Amino acid sequence: MEIFGDKISGNCLKIKYAADYLGLDYTWIDVDITRGESRTDEFLALSPNGQVPVVRLADGRVLSQSNAILRYIAHGTVLLPDELFGQALIDQWLFWEQYNHEPNVAVCRFDMIYRGKRADERDPVKVAKGEKALDLMDRHLESRDYFVCQRLTIADIALLAYTRLAHEGGFQLEGRNALTRWITRCEQDLRIASHHEQNRIASHG
Numbered sequence: 001m002e003i004f005g006d007k008i009s010g011n012c013l014k015i016k017y018a019a020d021y022l023g024l025d026y027t028w029i030d031v032d033i034t035r036g037e038s039r040t041d042e043f044l045a046l047s048p049n050g051q052v053p054v055v056r057l058a059d060g061r062v063l064s065q066s067n068a069i070l071r072y073i074a075h076g077t078v079l080l081p082d083e084l085f086g087q088a089l090i091d092q093w094l095f096w097e098q099y100n101h102e103p104n105v106a107v108c109r110f111d112m113i114y115r116g117k118r119a120d121e122r123d124p125v126k127v128a129k130g131e132k133a134l135d136l137m138d139r140h141l142e143s144r145d146y147f148v149c150q151r152l153t154i155a156d157i158a159l160l161a162y163t164r165l166a167h168e169g170g171f172q173l174e175g176r177n178a179l180t181r182w183i184t185r186c187e188q189d190l191r192i193a194s195h196h197e198q199n200r201i202a203s204h205g
Helices: 010-022 041-046 066-074 084-113 124-143 154-163 177-190 195-203
Strands: 002-005 027-030 054-056 062-064
Touching (some): 010 177, 054 066, 062 066, 066 084, 066 154, 084 154, 124 154, 124 177, 154 177
Parallel strands (some): 002 027
Antiparallel strands (some): 002 054, 054 062
């Protein structure tokens, strides 16, 4: 399996987190979206919408859209329950993430990190919707450790990718105690460095 992605993208990191957790055999192919590499003729032949991530399977079939890829690679694994209603609950969060969370939290992060905007220059509508999404997540997690099951699933992975970096988009995670505990728990499950550790490493070169 080949994964075409950009590691600055939370949508691409979702696939890496899941593939690494499951121990899948894959080749990561970097596609730098800031340099227009997702808009080349070669890449557009692979993915006509010019978006990452994209997965090319061993038999040549191609799949795009991060949550569709998550759903595919998680089938028959611990990241997706066998029971139909549990799968539907996961789909509920996958759809919510792409409609209510990613367009606001991720876009604010992109504006600040890659377009150089200050926090007070963010789109106020997207800020308000992002805050609302993070508050909803925090409330949901007050009485549970994970979003759907009593273990990590692709619902958690899909929501983690941009939530753990929400501070880079001007959102405060402090005070959202259930949410921050969940982030730490998922990072430990996935064995990825916390954003605090990443910041420390970056500050020391």
